[in-house]
Structure formats: structure tokens, C-alpha cells
Amino acid sequence: MKGLIKRLLREGLEAVRYLHIDDVDDDNDYERYLVDAKNMAKDNGIGLGDNELAYIALIGNQLVGATWIGVAGVFSFDIVVDSAYQSKGIGSRLIDMVMNKYEARVKIAGDNYGLRVNVVNDNLKSYLISKYNLVEDKNESNILVNSSN
Numbered sequence: 001m002k003g004l005i006k007r008l009l010r011e012g013l014e015a016v017r018y019l020h021i022d023d024v025d026d027d028n029d030y031e032r033y034l035v036d037a038k039n040m041a042k043d044n045g046i047g048l049g050d051n052e053l054a055y056i057a058l059i060g061n062q063l064v065g066a067t068w069i070g071v072a073g074v075f076s077f078d079i080v081v082d083s084a085y086q087s088k089g090i091g092s093r094l095i096d097m098v099m100n101k102y103e104a105r106v107k108i109a110g111d112n113y114g115l116r117v118n119v120v121n122d123n124l125k126s127y128l129i130s131k132y133n134l135v136e137d138k139n140e141s142n143i144l145v146n147s148s149n
Contacts, residue, residue, distance in 0.1 A: 017058045018093055029061065037066035037080075044080050051078055055097045057090050065090045067098050074114035075102045079124075092127060099132055115146040 057065035
């Protein structure tokens with residue numbers, strides 16, 4: 001039974017396309033994804049501030065996940081995955097894309113380029129701590145920073 005479940009999950013995830021919002025060719029799709037992502041963030045209580053939409057996850061033409069990146073002063077990001085698609089690896093894949101972007105910026109800006117993320121999901125917090133060696137800010141709850149900050 002476990003093998004069947006794993007196969008079904010894997011097949012479902014193969015249908016997910018991940019791309020940078022700027023790689024969306026159709027102007028109408030681009031605008032729709034911007035609106036859908038903003039609504040998804042709002043519905044999940046995510047305040048985006050000046051962060052800009054970066055990476056999206058699609059099944060067919062349906063937006064199922066999105067990330068926003070901010071680079072003013074320090075690198076920060078927000079992420080949301082549609083509740084129907086959570087716990088399927090979509091968020092992890094989007095975060096990996098964001099963290100690759102961060103690592104590329106560190107190569108340009110230097111090792112002291114900071115990262116700061118407000119994390120309210122315990123699973124996400126554990127993932128970021130274990131995979132990317134982020135640490136909890138000593139002065140603020142729910143804030144993770146890179147260990148060199």
C-alpha cells in the first residue's frame with residue numbers, strides 16, 4: 001500500500017510546473033498569476049510589503065503555490081501553497097528555488113549579505129533550520145536568519 005501511495009504522490013507532483021514569473025510568456029496568464037498569487041497570499045494572511053512575486057508552481061494553468069522575494073537591505077521571502085496541495089513537496093521545491101537565488105546573491109554581495117524570514121509554520125521552520133542552517137533570531141519570535149548574521 002505504501003508503494004501505491006508514493007507512486008500516486010510522485011505522479012501528481014510530476015504534473016507540477018515550476019517557473020519564474022518572468023518566464024510566463026502569455027501576458028494574460030502573467031496578469032492572472034499575479035492576481036491569483038496576491039489573493040492567495042491575502043487569503044492566508046501574508047503581508048507582502050515590498051516583496052515581488054518570483055517563483056510559481058502550476059498544475060495545468062492553475063496556480064498552486066507562489067513565492068515572493070525582497071532584497072532591500074537583506075534577502076527575505078514569503079511563500080504560500082494552496083491548502084489542497086500542501087504536504088506534497090511543492091513548498092520545499094519553491095523554497096529550494098528561492099534559496100538558490102539567495103545563494104547566487106551572496107556570491108555577488110558577499111558573505112555578510114543577510115537573510116531574514118518570518119516563519120509561522122513549524123514544519124517550514126524545521127525545514128529551513130535543518131536544510132539551510134538558519135537560526136532563530138534571539139530578539140524576535142518567528143524570525144529566522146542566516147547563521148552568519
